[in-house]
Amino acid sequence: MEPFERIVEANQRYVAEGSHRSLPVRPSRALAIVTCMDSRIDAFTSLGLELGDAHVLRTAGARVTGDVLRSLALSTHALGTRRVAVIGHTNCGLHDPDGTLVDRLSSLLGRTPFQPEWGAFSDPRNAVREDCARLRQWPDRPAELGVAGYVLDVEDGLLHEVVAPAMVPAPDPMD
Numbered sequence: 681m682e683p684f685e686r687i688v689e690a691n692q693r694y695v696a697e698g699s700h701r702s703l704p705v706r707p708s709r710a711l712a713i714v715t716c717m718d719s720r721i722d723a724f725t726s727l728g729l730e731l732g733d734a735h736v737l738r739t740a741g742a743r744v745t746g747d748v749l750r751s752l753a754l755s756t757h758a759l760g761t762r763r764v765a766v767i768g769h770t771n772c773g774l775h776d777p778d779g780t781l782v783d784r785l786s787s788l789l790g791r792t793p794f795q796p797e798w799g800a801f802s803d804p805r806n807a808v809r810e811d812c813a814r815l816r817q818w819p820d821r822p823a824e825l826g827v828a829g830y831v832l833d834v835e836d837g838l839l840h841e842v843v844a845p846a847m848v849p850a851p852d853p854m855d
């Protein structure tokens with residue numbers, strides 16, 4: 681049970697030291713970040729974000745899945761975010777240069793019928809391009825939405841631009 685006990689104890693210290701602050705629910709920078717669940721990415725410190733600045737949506741591979749769009753619908757329409765940065769990274773667990781990862785995952789899962797859209801990729805830059813394209817074509821996007829895509833190098837921590845920041849045209853009401 682040790683990993684659980686350690687997080688609860690650390691939380692008690694965090695609160696006792698006065699590190700927590702009560703903040704508004706709407707992110708102050710009107711920004712959402714979609715990035716990977718990878719344990720080497722510090723989405724706050726490495727991007728200069730403070731608590732309350734941005735929504736941080738973390739998925740395997742930083743992929744814009746249906747559930748990420750669910751979260752972004754709430755984030756943009758109800759909570760005021762207007763910019764989405766997709767941040768993939770090097771050396772990702774979903775990196776699949778030889779196209780065997782999905783088969784390996786399926787055999788690890790055994791007989792369970794759970795077969796998600798894994799989103800494995802051979803080049804993290806292409807995955808980020810695909811996901812930014814998905815956001816640009818997202819029919820439920822708000823009228824004002826800026827999208828940008830990056831790959832973070834987990835060796836040196838540097839962010840590399842893959843999709844230049846651009847405003848997406850508003851959805852056509854006739855669509």
Ligand SMILES: [Zn+2]
Nearest residue numbers: 716718772773
């Ligand atoms: Zn990853």
